[in-house]
Amino acid sequence: LGGDAKPMKFVFHGGSGSSVEDIQYAIEAGVIKMNIDTDTQWAYWDGIRKYEAEHHDYLQGQIGNPDGADIPNKKYYDPRMALRSGEEAMRDRLIQSAKDLKCVDVL
Numbered sequence: 001l002g003g004d005a006k007p008m009k010f011v012f013h014g015g016s017g018s019s020v021e022d023i024q025y026a027i028e029a030g031v032i033k034m035n036i037d038t039d040t041q042w043a044y045w046d047g048i049r050k051y052e053a054e055h056h057d058y059l060q061g062q063i064g065n066p067d068g069a070d071i072p073n074k075k076y077y078d079p080r081m082a083l084r085s086g087e088e089a090m091r092d093r094l095i096q097s098a099k100d101l102k103c104v105d106v107l
Contacts, residue, residue: 011035016042020100027102036097040090047089051082 012031015023016038023034058065058076065073075081098104 023100024102034101036093039097040093043093044086044090047086048082050089051085 008030010026010029010031010033012018012023012026012034015026015034016036018026026034052059055076058073061073062077063070063072065071065076
């Protein structure tokens with residue numbers, strides 16, 4: 001391939017859960033693509049899980065929580081709130097992956 005120092009292009013299948021050191025070693029060895037689907041799925045779920053844990057006592061019914069027996073919980077059980085937590089966690093994981101893969105500010 002025209003004198004390319006690394007003529008082979010590799011895909012890192014199963015990269016989720018790999019250490020940053022292993023990821024960066026793989027890049028140095030010629031990996032040009034890494035699958036991170038499992039990591040992003042877990043990050044999304046973990047964001048939802050953490051939301052539920054943080055607001056558990058407000059998610060047990062429509063009315064009534066530690067702040068009072070007649071206080072509504074609508075702002076907590078609105079599914080968009082938990083999903084937003086998942087989206088934010090996935091965003092953060094994607095940012096970390098971009099850093100780990102050394103692809104921030106390269107274009």
